Amino acid sequence: xxxxxxxxxxxxxxxxxxxxxxxxxxxxxxxxxxxxxxxxxxxxxxxxxxxxxxxxxxxxxxxxxxxxxxxxxxxxxxxxxxxxxxxxxxxxxxxxxxxxxxxxxxxxxxxx
Amino acid sequence: xxxxxxxxxxxxxxxxxxxxxxxxxxxxxxxxxxxxxxxxxxxxxxxxxxxxxxxxxxxxxxxxxxxxxxxxxxxxxxxxxxxxxxxxxxxxxxxxxxxxxxxxxxxxxxxxxxx
Numbered sequence: 001x002x003x004x005x006x007x008x009x010x011x012x013x014x015x016x017x018x019x020x021x022x023x024x025x026x027x028x029x030x031x032x033x034x035x036x037x038x039x040x041x042x043x044x045x046x047x048x049x050x051x052x053x054x055x056x057x058x059x060x061x062x063x064x065x066x067x068x069x070x071x072x073x074x075x076x077x078x079x080x081x082x083x084x085x086x087x088x089x090x091x092x093x094x095x096x097x098x099x100x101x102x103x104x105x106x107x108x109x110x111x112x
Numbered sequence: 113x114x115x116x117x118x119x120x121x122x123x124x125x126x127x128x129x130x131x132x133x134x135x136x137x138x139x140x141x142x143x144x145x146x147x148x149x150x151x152x153x154x155x156x157x158x159x160x161x162x163x164x165x166x167x168x169x170x171x172x173x174x175x176x177x178x179x180x181x182x183x184x185x186x187x188x189x190x191x192x193x194x195x196x197x198x199x200x201x202x203x204x205x206x207x208x209x210x211x212x213x214x215x216x217x218x219x220x221x222x223x224x225x226x227x
Binding site for chain 1: 157213
């Protein structure tokens with residue numbers, strides 16, 4: 001079966017711009033979680049969506065937002081980009097119950 | 113609150129020798145525990161998990177891990193390391209008894225297998 005698809009793979013943006021990242025989960029998975037990975041902070045949880053509802057949110061500023069569509073695809077948006085937002089953004093899809101998480105290849109965002 | 117610690121930033125091992133990557137956790141009840149591996153510029157690849165049952169869990173590529181409740185540990189092991197095992201390894205925990213809590217990751221351990 002198809003895995004988790006994240007697009008685009010690479011992005012370069014300028015400070016102050018906004019960006020939208022996409023994640024298509026495994027077919028049948030209704031939960032999508034987003035993580036930010038940086039060398040200094042490791043993997044930090046951003047938010048989780050389940051059946052179009054945000055179920056959990058990490059400790060990130062309001063510039064970070066997300067949504068989930070009826071087909072379970074999810075997007076995350078970062079507004080007013082800062083240099084520190086440069087990171088690998090990973091999404092994971094799972095069935096309900098939190099016993100399995102499959103990750104995508106990530107989107108590498110570089111803010112210049 | 114749930115947390116996980118990987119006490120070693122880096123582990124070096126000679127090819128053919130056994131390897132251990134350490135992980136300890138803190139949750140209020142029985143945890144769900146996971147190991148993932150990450151190769152350069154890639155996402156996280158699932159290795160194995162402990163949900164319930166047998167404390168010794170066998171996973172992909174010859175890796176295994178033992179759930180030790182008394183020591184709150186879930187160390188990753190492999191009897192004979194390969195150069196291709198060199199990568200970044202993450203331990204993760206989820207507390208299923210605390211509602212819809214997310215998966216929480218350790219800082220990662222870089223494994224270097226030397227030929």
